[in-house]
Amino acid sequence: MIAQWDSLLERVRLRDRLALARAISLLERNPELGHDLDIERSRQALVVAVAGPPGAGKSTLLGALASEMTRRDATVAILAFDPISPRSGGAILGDRIRMLESAHHPQVFVRSLAARDPYGAGTPQLPTLLALLDAYGFDFIFLESVGAGQEASPLVQVADVVLLVLVPGLGDSIQTLKAGVLELADIVVVNKADRPGAEDVVRDLSAYYRLIAESPESAPPILRAIASAGEGVTEIAEALIELRDRRAAAGIPEQHREEQAARSWEVRVRHRCHLLITELLNEFLAEDRGTGRWRALEARFYRELAQRLQVLAESIRADSD
Numbered sequence: 001m002i003a004q005w006d007s008l009l010e011r012v013r014l015r016d017r018l019a020l021a022r023a024i025s026l027l028e029r030n031p032e033l034g035h036d037l038d039i040e041r042s043r044q045a046l047v048v049a050v051a052g053p054p055g056a057g058k059s060t061l062l063g064a065l066a067s068e069m070t071r072r073d074a075t076v077a078i079l080a081f082d083p084i085s086p087r088s089g090g091a092i093l094g095d096r097i098r099m100l101e102s103a104h105h106p107q108v109f110v111r112s113l114a115a116r117d118p119y120g121a122g123t124p125q126l127p128t129l130l131a132l133l134d135a136y137g138f139d140f141i142f143l144e145s146v147g148a149g150q151e152a153s154p155l156v157q158v159a160d161v162v163l164l165v166l167v168p169g170l171g172d173s174i175q176t177l178k179a180g181v182l183e184l185a186d187i188v189v190v191n192k193a194d195r196p197g198a199e200d201v202v203r204d205l206s207a208y209y210r211l212i213a214e215s216p217e218s219a220p221p222i223l224r225a226i227a228s229a230g231e232g233v234t235e236i237a238e239a240l241i242e243l244r245d246r247r248a249a250a251g252i253p254e255q256h257r258e259e260q261a262a263r264s265w266e267v268r269v270r271h272r273c274h275l276l277i278t279e280l281l282n283e284f285l286a287e288d289r290g291t292g293r294w295r296a297l298e299a300r301f302y303r304e305l306a307q308r309l310q311v312l313a314e315s316i317r318a319d320s321d
Contacts, residue, residue: 002033004026005026012135013136013137020109020132020133020136024111027125027128027132033125044134044138045077045130045139045140046139046140046160046161047143047158047159047161048160048161048162049145049163050142051155051162051164051185052165052191053166053167055167056166057165057167057191057192057228058144058145058165059080059144060191060227061165061191061225062144063227064227064233065233065237066105067233068234069107069237070107070108074140075107075137075140076108077109077110077111077140077142078110078111078141078142079111079113079129079133079142080113080144081112081113081143081155082112082114113129126154126155126267127158127263140240156181157263160244160247161240161244162184162186163186163187163189164185164188164189165189165191166189166191166201166205167190167191167195167198168190168192168195168197169195169197182208183212185220187221187223187236188220188222189224189225189232190205190222190223191225192226192227192228193226193231202224206222209222223235223239276308280301280305280308284300284301
């Protein structure tokens with residue numbers, strides 16, 4: 001399998017889109033593979049987490065934004081994370097109709113992924129996926145979250161920039177978002193700005209950021225858009241490019257490198273422990289258990305878990321020598 005990956009990676013670096021799609025599928029089918037691969041981000045691409053409540057028009061906005069970026073001769077990758085069915089465990093892959101026009105452009109790559117997050121990682125392969133897209137040579141990588149609350153956190157943590165999309169008519173949504181990504185947003189977009197209440201949202205956001213921002217310059221820009229009509233998209237693209245250039249000049253991307261390396265390590269450890277414990281639990285639950293054996297079974301479970309952790313530690317140590 002490693003040989004297959006190496007072959008695909010070589011073709012990805014030559015900008016082979018089919019190889020890129022196959023490499024992502026390989027990672028989806030084999031989550032553990034991502035932890036054994038020698039691939040790191042080059043930091044060429046700007047990774048943008050796009051968060052917002054359902055119905056905010058994130059997919060429509062991303063489709064329009066991808067088209068705008070291609071007009072500037074930039075290449076764009078979009079990873080759209082979709083929720084998992086609580087009954088089947090499968091992904092409820094979203095409707096990407098509004099992205100189709102831009103998705104067929106040779107400079108745009110769109111992929112829907114299941115937002116599996118038992119380890120706080122969005123998807124356990126996320127660090128490797130970002131490195132893979134970086135190796136292809138994309139200028140911008142957009143990560144579309146399921147929502148704007150806790151489910152967006154894993155994407156926000158690996159992103160260079162957070163783009164928050166809000167719409168009028170969501171009630172007291174700003175109060176709800178205070179526990180989410182509102183404080184972390186680098187750019188805020190009020191989409192569907194032709195609807196009643198849009199200016200109220202802009203006013204409330206402006207008041208909120210005046211309270212928490214260290215200075216007026218440190219508050220995120222609040223932009224209006226009607227993504228379905230393409231209005232305001234140019235301004236969003238310009239804000240992203242300006243933010244990228246300003247941070248590059250200040251050396252901020254390098255400052256994020258160590259933080260994201262630590263996050264990748266955390267994802268890897270959480271994922272491996274989760275797989276190991278789940279596998280062992282399933283083995284024990286499949287046993288023929290008699291009444292009153294639960295305490296002894298639990299003690300034996302922990303002993304077996306310790307032994308498997310030791311085997312894993314020795315394997316990792318051998319790989320690093």
